[in-house]
Amino acid sequence: MTDTSVPATALEDIRRVACVGAGVIGGGWVAHFLGRGYEVTAWDPAPDAEARLRRLVDAAWPALEQLGLAPGASADRLTVTSTLEEAVARAQFVQESAPEKLGLKRELLARLDAATPSGVVIASSTSGYPMTDMQTDAVSPGRLIVGHPFNPPYLIPLVEVVGGDRTDPEAVRWAARFYEAAGKSVITMDREVPGFIANRLQEALWREALHMVAGGEATVRDIDRSITEGPGLRWAIMGPMLTFALAGGEGGMAHMLDHFGPSLKSPWTRLEAPELDKALYDAVVTGCDDAADGRTIADLVAERDRGVIAVLRATGRLPGSGAE
């Protein structure tokens, strides 16, 4: 543990965030941090980057207002710098959102590490590279973490946080607390898995969708409608595991696995399923019990129903709800 890998600053004293890379994701981070009242410095090598970034922030501002601006939050607190070094020189947290190219990420993180004050955590928005593979060229790899957001970062709460082999575990814990303080919803992973969690799940869905388009089995429009009119309504409320537990009726996940377990052998997707052996069966059932946190199946059904109705109403899909 060196003095460059452990953040010394208290969360409430963090006021200055640097965003490096200001495309869709980096710009979304800029909007998020501005909305939460931070001073943001941003840098992006593209010639039209500043104009694009300011357009993105302007477009996001009505959403940020509805989400609730922090005291003092203002788009005027954004400074676009002409060099990477200027952007991070006084930063207390750095979020890197460069294109997904491993060589580029490696080199950029090494440059950021060299230019950022010691004791400041540097997070990468990478969609899937393990930090272990990206931190190779940095002098202080201990402060480099993955903080993987979802588009748009100012609106979708989730950030997946994970370190690499050479990351200081304290940097991972600090980053998780910082993101929570900055209004994000954090999942901290204890190991590096390509694509993390949510991207693995949506990538499986996306690949199956591409197979269906490639095979002429469904149109893009049908695929989108099949989600927004179907499982997507449930997934805003309750994840896929508890959702499926409710397909088991009063018997919950155990009954669902007894009933639909054989479907894992069906060609319902191009993805081969794992063997549903006793260990996996038990892990899923007890995992659902744990996730239910004492709520009974009837509680969960009532919660889902209230939630889906709220979503249907909020999105104008109930009769007479358009005016609400």
Add this chain to the structure above:
Amino acid sequence: MTDTSVPATALEDIRRVACVGAGVIGGGWVAHFLGRGYEVTAWDPAPDAEARLRRLVDAAWPALEQLGLAPGASADRLTVTSTLEEAVARAQFVQESAPEKLGLKRELLARLDAATPSGVVIASSTSGYPMTDMQTDAVSPGRLIVGHPFNPPYLIPLVEVVGGDRTDPEAVRWAARFYEAAGKSVITMDREVPGFIANRLQEALWREALHMVAGGEATVRDIDRSITEGPGLRWAIMGPMLTFALAGGEGGMAHMLDHFGPSLKSPWTRLEAPELDKALYDAVVTGCDDAADGRTIADLVAERDRGVIAVLRATGRLPGSGAE
């Protein structure tokens, strides 16, 4: 085209629906049709079926009230019969929701076909069997269709409608119109694909989730949170295709594919991706243009932002929104 395969009844004259099989899905159908004002006859061979069904309808009723009951809708319009034949004797539409066992479905559909008045469409709630494989033993296979709902059928609008090789196309068209009239959102498929559309998509996600649990890569709780705090919020508003188009920024899906296309080679899920050749690239890009229906990327971003904020507020995930 025989007189037994073409529904003669006008949609507005359909008042009596039979639900055969009254578990989670069949019972959900019962609740849906009751809420929409139909007279429902139900049959299920389980000894405790009636008590379970009435509990399910009672539990669903507050949701049905909020969804908006049709004039005259009442749980009193439910009759549970002691034989299958009584249930369908006067039915104008039949929804079969028996367990997912092919032999059972085949035999049951043949029995239903024999007992149901001619000219009445019989739909199966099967999660994945092609009707071609289920209609083998029926005398009038022309009127047998798949009408695949999502749990719970009284709340999730989607029904996937598709016929088998021996189904009269007119029965498919009539069923699609009937379901729409009964308040469902219909996708009609022109071919049989195992698992239809939405189940293929959620099955890919589910299998990947099982792999992650089996490998100890993520807990059930993390998997669920990664969806409800992440992509699930978007999917209630906009399907996976248009959602990903917005990851391409002002360049839309074409830019997204240019940027993230290489990720299809990454081990981000256990599902192998199709080759992103020019034909697939073009099909996805033009499919998204088509699905956007003239909305620009900026329009879609604004729509998504409004929708996600509405969902966050409706589900109590915005500060101060709990009381709303």
